[in-house]
Amino acid sequence: PLLERARNRELQLGIHDPGHEPVATLIRAPTVRCEPMESIREVARRMTAAGAGAAVVDLRDGGFGIVTDRDIRTKIVAQSVPLGAPVSSVMSSPAFSVAPDRLGGEVLFELLERGFRHAPVVNDRGQLVGVVEDADLFAVQPRSWFGVRRSIAQARGADALAAVAGRLPEVVVDLHRSNLRALEVARVLSALVDALTVRALELAAATAQLPADGLVWVAVGSQARREMTPASIARGAIVCSEPPPADWLESVGTTLSRCGLTGEVIARTPAGWQAGLAEDELELTVLVERRPLWGTPREPLPVVEDGARDRVLEALAHRALAYSPPTGFDADSVLEADGTRQAQLDIRRAAVIPIVELARWAGAAAGVVECSTQDRLRVASQAGVLSEGDAVTLAEAFELALELRIRHHMERLTAGEAPDDQLDPAHISPLMRDHLRDVFRAVGSVQRRLRS
Numbered sequence: 001p002l003l004e005r006a007r008n009r010e011l012q013l014g015i016h017d018p019g020h021e022p023v024a025t026l027i028r029a030p031t032v033r034c035e036p037m038e039s040i041r042e043v044a045r046r047m048t049a050a051g052a053g054a055a056v057v058d059l060r061d062g063g064f065g066i067v068t069d070r071d072i073r074t075k076i077v078a079q080s081v082p083l084g085a086p087v088s089s090v091m092s093s094p095a096f097s098v099a100p101d102r103l104g105g106e107v108l109f110e111l112l113e114r115g116f117r118h119a120p121v122v123n124d125r126g127q128l129v130g131v132v133e134d135a136d137l138f139a140v141q142p143r144s145w146f147g148v149r150r151s152i153a154q155a156r157g158a159d160a161l162a163a164v165a166g167r168l169p170e171v172v173v174d175l176h177r178s179n180l181r182a183l184e185v186a187r188v189l190s191a192l193v194d195a196l197t198v199r200a201l202e203l204a205a206a207t208a209q210l211p212a213d214g215l216v217w218v219a220v221g222s223q224a225r226r227e228m229t230p231a232s233i234a235r236g237a238i239v240c241s242e243p244p245p246a247d248w249l250e251s252v253g254t255t256l257s258r259c260g261l262t263g264e265v266i267a268r269t270p271a272g273w274q275a276g277l278a279e280d281e282l283e284l285t286v287l288v289e290r291r292p293l294w295g296t297p298r299e300p301l302p303v304v305e306d307g308a309r310d311r312v313l314e315a316l317a318h319r320a321l322a323y324s325p326p327t328g329f330d331a332d333s334v335l336e337a338d339g340t341r342q343a344q345l346d347i348r349r350a351a352v353i354p355i356v357e358l359a360r361w362a363g364a365a366a367g368v369v370e371c372s373t374q375d376r377l378r379v380a381s382q383a384g385v386l387s388e389g390d391a392v393t394l395a396e397a398f399e400l401a402l403e404l405r406i407r408h409h410m411e412r413l414t415a416g417e418a419p420d421d422q423l424d425p426a427h428i429s430p431l432m433r434d435h436l437r438d439v440f441r442a443v444g445s446v447q448r449r450l451r452s
Contacts, residue, residue: 021103021104022100022101022102022103022104023098023099023100023101023102023103023104023107023121023132023137024100024101024121024129024130026104026132026136026137027121027129027130027131027132027136028135028136029050029051029052029053029130029131029133029136030050030051030052031052031056031128031130031131032046032047032050032052032054032055032056033055033056033057033058033128034046034055034056034057034058034067034087035057035058036057036058036059036060036065036086036087036088036091037086037087037088038086038087039083039084039085039086039087040067040072040076040081040082040083040084040085040086040087040089040090041083041084043055043067043072043087044069044072044083047069052131053068053069053117053118053131053133053135054066054067054068054069054118054131054133055067055087056095056120056128056131057087057088057091057093057095059093059094062126063093063094063095064093064094064095064097064120064122064128065088065091065092065093065094065095066091066092066093066095066118066119066120066131067087067090067091067092068117068118070117071090071091071092072090075089075090076090095119095120096114096116096119097119097120097121097122098110098119098120098121098122098132099121099122099123099124100121100122100123100129104132104136104137105137105184107119107132107137108134108137109184109187109188109191111134111137112145112146112149112188112191112192113191113194115149115153115195117133117134117146118131118132118133118134119131119132119133134146145171145174145175145188145191145192148164148167148168148171148192149191149192149195151164151167152164152192152195152196152199153195153199155199155203157203158200158203158254158255158258161196161199161200161203161255161258161259162255162258162259162260164196165196165258165259165260165261166260168189168192168193168230168260169230169413171188171189171192172185172188172189172230172409172410172413173410173413173414175188175189176406176407176410181399181403182229182399182402182403182405182406182407183227183374183399183402185229185406186222186226186227186228186229186402186406187226187227189228189229189230189232190222190223190225190226190227190228191226193223193228193234193261194219194223194293196256196259196261197217197219197223197234197236197256197261197293197294198217198293198294200252200255200256200259200261201217201252201293201294201295202294203251203255204248204251204252204255205248207251208245208247208248208251209245210244210245210248211241211242211298212296213241213295213296213297213298214240214241214242214296214297214298214299215238215239215240215241215244215295215296216238216239216240216292216294216295216296216297216301217236217237217238217292217293217294217295218236218237218238218239218286218290218291218292218293218301219234219235219236219290219291219292219293220235220236220237220282220285220286220289220290220291221233221235221281221285221289222234222356223235223236223291224285224289224290224291224370225289225356225371225372225373226372227356227372227373227402229402229405229406229409229419230406230409230413230419231348231405231409231419231420231421233262234261234262235262235264235282235285236262236265236293237265237266237267237268237273237282237286237290238265238266238267238268239267239268239269239270239273239286239297239301239302240267240268240269241269241298241299242269243267244267249265249267252265253265266282270299270300270301270302271302273286273287273302274287274302274303274304274305274308284312284315284316286302287302287303287304287312287369288304288312288316288360288363288364288369289360289363289369290369290370291370303369304364312364313361313364313365316357316360316361316364317361317450319357319360319361320354320357320358320360320361320447320450321447321450321451322357323349323350323353323354324336324337324338324444324447325337325350325351325354325439325440325443325444326342326345326350326440327440328433328437328440329345329425329428329433329436330425331425331426332425332426333425334350334425337444343425344422344423344424344425345422345423345424345425345428345436346421346422346423347401347404347405347408347421347422347423348405348421349421350436350440351397351401351404351405351436351439351440351443352398352401352402352405354443354447355373355394355397355398355401355443356373356398358394358443358446358447358450359373359374359376359377359380359394359398360376361450362376362377362380362385362386362391363375363376363377363379363380365380365383365385366379366380366382366383366385367383368380373395373398374395374398374399377391377392377394377395377398378391378395386446390445390446390449393442393445393446394442394443394446396442397438397439397442397443400435400438400439401439404432404435404436405421408421408423
């Protein structure tokens with residue numbers, strides 16, 4: 001396979017797979033269990049004695065709640081809950097739990113995305129194995145992202161939120177230096193941008209009169225796919241049952257803009273998003289490539305209606321075939337498919353976007369909306385939209401192209417420059433050119449089959 005060949009040829013991209021241990025083997029602290037009616041004082045005493053950061057609450061229905069040291073501290077102080085109150089008054093229920101065979105790295109990503117620090121580990125028989133916490137997993141991942149995640153949640157205004165957003169480039173560099181794969185770096189960055197977006201919406205909502213439901217913010221594009229890089233532009237949209245207040249929209253846009261995210265906020269009803277029939281990219285992505293981040297829908301989120309399906313798939317196929325990747329390089333230029341030469345290689349346009357567009361078309365044909373490029377390719381293969389060979393080749397090519405793109409971004413950031421996607425062919429090594437030609441050939445081969 002293409003990616004295996006690249007790795008066997010010792011491409012120096014700093015790739016490795018951290019956290020490939022089952023999460024059950026990473027549990028360090030003793031497990032503290034309690035009943036819902038035990039006092040907060042007694043549970044806190046037992047947690048301290050055991051050196052545990054959380055206790056699991058056994059619920060009557062056989063499930064589990066969880067109470068953490070932070071829950072106890074903040075709720076006793078902020079809400080004046082007495083120490084003699086039952087622990088059920090400060091627990092979270094039901095607790096987010098994970099299976100024992102989940103990999104440590106995957107669990108840490110999910111804790112980050114959910115904003116949690118602890119998770120009960122529960123086997124398929126519903127039995128508690130223990131509690132894993134973020135500190136158990138930091139041996140396989142850097143710590144900086146969780147500090148930023150907490151700072152986002154604690155931001156009390158736009159100024160504080162913008163200050164935290166300014167730390168994202170250093171976090172990304174830290175992740176890359178820790179030898180995370182590009183897909184992992186992109187997932188962490190996407191989770192942090194998710195958190196920034198949600199906090200901006202929460203801050204704006206605190207001073208506005210909004211309906212209890214019927215207002216949903218959806219991420220689109222690379223943010224929806226969890227594939228953001230330092231050069232990505234976060235985009236989102238609002239699906240609403242009725243128009244939201246104009247001052248709230250303005251407040252959201254202003255805060256997002258101050259955080260370096262898009263300040264454009266577009267709100268439409270589900271029917272309004274469907275009415276456009278994918279005439280522009282935002283309309284298209286809201287229908288086929290979105291992920292809800294905030295709010296409660298009053299009605300189903302918009303999807304491609306049966307009568308518009310052929311037109312939307314045709315539009316997606318046109319986008320997937322709109323650009324043919326380069327054929328290779330000469331000494332100091334890029335050889336385009338039309339025979340022209342370019343002084344710079346746009347790694348996003350030449351290698352990343354063609355695969356994203358192919359996966360977007362194939363995923364829509366297979367009926368998926370909320371997943372990554374590689375997951376779209378896998379589902380499309382299972383649905384018979386793509387052959388298994390094409391899906392695997394494109395998935396491997398995408399990972400390799402993303403590694404090259406993010407490595408270039410890291411070089412720019414460490415040099416104190418803004419990240420971009422322009423590579424100077426004169427500085428691309430023969431080995432790197434070989435890998436890029438693999439990606440170009442993989443994309444071109446699938447495009448030819450789609451055209452036929």
